[in-house]
Amino acid sequence: MDKVARAYLDHLAVERGLAANTLASYRRDLRRYVQFLVALGRVEPTDVVEADVTAFLRSLREGDDAYPALSASSAARTVVAVRGLHRFLCREGITDVDPAGAVRPPTPPRRLPKAIPLAQVEQLLAAASTGEGPRVLRDRALLELLYGCGARISEAVGLDRDDVDLESGTVTLRGKGGKTRIVPIGSYAQEAVEAYTVRGRPALLASGRGTPALFLNARGGRLSRQSAWTVLRTAAERADLGETVSPHTLRHSFATHLLDGGADVRVVQELLGHASVTTTQVYTLVTVEHLREVYAAAHPRARDSSG
Template sequence: MPLSVEEGAERYLRHVALELGLSANSRSAYRRDLVAYGAWLAERGVPDLTRVTPETLSEYVADLASPHGTPDGEIRPPLAAASITRRLSTVRGMHRFLFEEGLLDAHAGSGVRTPKRAQRLPKALPLADIEALLQAVGGDDPVGLRDRALLELLYASGARVSEVTALDVDDLLAAPGTADAVEDPDTALGSGGFVQVTGKGSKQRIVPYGSYAGRALAAYLVRARPAMAARGAGTPALFVGPRGARLSRQSAWLVIKAAAERAELSQEVSPHTLRHSFATHLLAGGADVRTVQELLGHASVTTTQIYTQVTADTLREHYLLAHPRAK
């Protein structure tokens, strides 16, 4: 029995509204996707949804991913992979629902694959920009000492900003053979140490940091944090605000943004920029991918290997500049 796109779409939209509880904005987006899909079927002479096959949907995806002319003579660029994925998800959802309701004999979208999204490489800062960023924070006042320690630890550890703001003082561990980091931070942290980070899924990992971060942490813990924490309710948080409460993730982001502006960096800098820079600089310096995986807290080495593409570009650039027969 024939089933028009309009009728199938209305049934599906009622389903997502009543049974799935989608918002009005989501339902509007679904409707736009289905109207565009219906128009595409009409252009290809497909009269109703019972005539749609997996090949039809594969052709639909290919058409969305290809530039083509419009009736007014312009060239429509291909849709981005994310947009194609969203449209196909809506269309497949409708076909699946209508099949499960017994209104279609087959689910045409069951074997149609979504296009792979383009992999975006992380944007790491050059070492000179990192230096400028870190030099842009600091000072002898409590907030300046805290901000310098915060940025030094973010870059030294590669930890996520949420992981660093969640640290307690007791999460700082002294390097072997030194004094206790909490009891005597000025002595213990100066040459570097370790920090116990709690990542995604409450998984803990131990990450080292060097002397630059160690000295900044020691200065903050000795000369700034005691007075700042005394204004609050005795939080164990490592990084605190002027009123003694744990520093928020949003406040840490503002510290980084302000430092980037003072350093006059051309590239946009986010908390994740320091994490990307940490990983890229380690690999460029010869660190093993699996070591970097452990330091970042990635569950799979595949996630970490995206950084090897960045360093490969650097290697190629150096090769082209240095090898006598490279060009």
């Protein structure tokens, strides 16, 4: 089982082009699955039956001596990896039957994305501008870009200098699965990126050996996702926003504010790089909730006035 799991991961990396972080998650999930099967005495792919996969799903939710219980969303992700493995084995002719085909992952509760109001976005961006020097210029440009085009943090730190066209006001982002999209950025983000590339990036670049990366660390190398998250967290603390801000907060706020402003959901889908509009539609639930709150507060017959 361990051998075929490695072959499947190689397939995902080479032929499907999955991102390194996604591959790491699949690797962890399949390692746990293989260990579970070996403990049952299932050492060959043809030994596995549907009851084994079902028992594995149950163990994910209940936990055991080696692993803690997983939430519905984490268990669902693991089952997706297992189902993908067995589909791969069938396609390759290694097995004739897919024991995971009828096993459905648990349905996680729908969680609405957390966005922050525009005023708090502006507080955050102002906090990132505190002080002087190349790293301050970088931090402001990073956060302006995250909010200005709805990029994921991994997409932002993966940018090269040539991916940003300040003349046309566009940026080329490389999303999940290696998919590329070109999105516009606003004037605030353009100005912040230009200030950083002219006055900040050259100073940081001088400390390294040369790199095409747009956002650089203090040693002149590409800024990591962890460091970018630290930039965001530091700015949030300075702005007294605390734990309300996470790595995806600016992306969520970007989408929510666009929809609040009347943008079509399919346009927002393209900007976010979602493969399905269903993923984007969760943001419409946020805006509907906002409308409901405004209605309840403003309409004279929306609430009980007897008290």
